[in-house]
Amino acid sequence: MSAHPHPRVLVCGASGRLGQLLVPRLLARQARPRVFVRQAATARALWGDTVEIAQGCFEDAATLGKALVGIERLFLLSPISPALAEQQLRVVEAARAAGVxxxxxxxxxxxxxxxxGHSLSGDAHRRIEEGLQASGISHVVLRPNAWMQVGLSRIAGELRTGVVIRSQHLGAGVSYIDARDIADVAVEALLNPEAAQQRLGTATGPWVLTGSQALRPxxxxxxxxRLMGRPITAAAPVAAAADPFIAQVxxxxxxxxxxxxxxxVTATVGQVLGREARTVEGYLAEELGALAVAV
Ligand SMILES: NC(=O)c1ccc[n+]([C@@H]2O[C@H](COP(=O)([O-])OP(=O)(O)OC[C@H]3O[C@@H](n4cnc5c(N)ncnc54)[C@H](OP(=O)(O)O)[C@@H]3O)[C@@H](O)[C@H]2O)c1
Known part of the structure; x- marks a missing residue:
């Protein structure tokens, strides 16, 4: 891999939850992010002229090909949908053709x-991982556990109006990961993969990312x-998603x-970043801090 000190990185899904955390981190490291977005205005509102903007979509080969010109490294993300595997395999093929x-x-x-065989989206991701392997392109696969910013972000809203948090996994622990840790690891995987891999020792294959502790609801x-200073209980369940495909997933x-x-729980986040993973307690303290003052 070229050792360009300021590599040009195409970020797919840049305007989404994780992408919005990744782009500023790449800028802070003097990488040159080019964001692949469906609406240029969205990217301009987020980052002004600090990033290159490539407007397009996964379904449009011409926009994808144009976005990949001169790109050395690529961050590959798309949302869960029935098109997940097709979209990302298309990007991998276009990246191979473009010399990424x-x-x-x-x-x-x-x-x-x-x-x-247990998860539609997991099976789609597996197909993409296999396609990536077959492409022969140097790559790192990140398999993050459930994100705090998705699984726990609802809690503050629930506690604004009540004293119950709702969970779909009563009785079972989940080692939630803070999406900011995923973004931090992604930066290393993009800009310093060999050094990060060395810190992981002989382990090869996907980087399985989790928080430091599995917590039950x-x-x-x-x-x-504790954070709110009043008794709060956990109960099941939350309402299902309206979209039938997403509800099934x-x-x-x-x-x-x-x-x-x-x-x-894996040690990967700590090994790659040289510090402990962010905690659920820390995340909830941020989310609930303002609320505790307000009530
Ligand atoms: N949440 C979790 O706990 C969890 C755990 C493990 C893995 N994951 C994985 O994380 C991924 C989702 O990440 P996220 O939550 O950051 O995504 P997100 O917030 O839903 O953002 C999706 C991004 O993809 C873009 N996009 C959608 N359709 C597109 C298209 N046809 N062409 C080009 N761009 C398109 C969107 O751009 P627009 O601005 O144009 O809409 C947006 O930037 C999924 O693959 C999921 O499997 C999530």
Whole structure:
């Protein structure tokens, strides 16, 4: 891989939850992010003229090809949908044709991918990982556990109006990861993959990213009680998503979580970043801090 000190990185999904965390981190490291977005105005509102903007979509080969011109490294992310595998395999093929040297793929949680056959989105991510392997392009696959910013972000809203937090995995622990840690690891995987891999030792294959602790919802309620200064309990369940495909995917996730599959803890975040993973307590303190003052 070229050792260009300021590599040009195409970021897919830049305007999304993780992409919005990744782009400023790349800028801070003097990488040159080019963001692949469906609406240029969205990117301009987020980053002004600090990034290169490539307007397009995964379904439009011409915009994708143009976005990849001169790109050395690629961050590959797209949202869960029935098109997930096709979209990302199309990007991998276009990246190969464009001579991209290194790809970091944001994949599914480890327990959705292995063993196969339990999760529509996990199976799609597995197909993409296989396509990436077959492409021969240098790559790192990130398999993050459930994100705090998704699984726990609802809690502050619930506590604004009540004293109950709702969870789909009552009785089972989940080692939630802070999406900022995923973004920090993604930066290393993009800009310093060899050094990061060395810190991981001989382990090869996907980087399985988790928080430092698996917590049951009852424990989350205890933490919230402490932070809010009033008793809070955990209960099931939350309403299902309106989109039938997403509702099915979520149903699969929740069944696997309830069976304890999302509770594993890995040391990968600490090894790659040289510091501890951010904690659920810290995340909830930020989310609930303002609320505790307001009530
Ligand atoms: N949440 C979790 O706990 C978790 C755990 C493990 C893995 N993951 C994985 O994380 C990924 C989702 O990440 P996220 O939450 O950051 O995504 P997100 O917030 O839903 O953002 C999706 C991004 O993709 C862009 N996009 C959508 N369709 C596109 C298209 N046809 N062409 C080009 N761009 C398109 C969107 O751009 P626009 O601005 O144009 O809409 C947006 O920037 C999924 O692959 C999921 O499997 C999530």
């Amino acid at each position: 040297r290194h790809i970091v793929k944001l994949s599914g949680s480890d327990w959705t991918i292995a063993p196969p 009852q424990k989350l309620a205890e933490i919230a009680s 979520h149903g699969e996730f929740f069944a696997l979580m309830r069976a304890g599959h999302a509770a594993a």
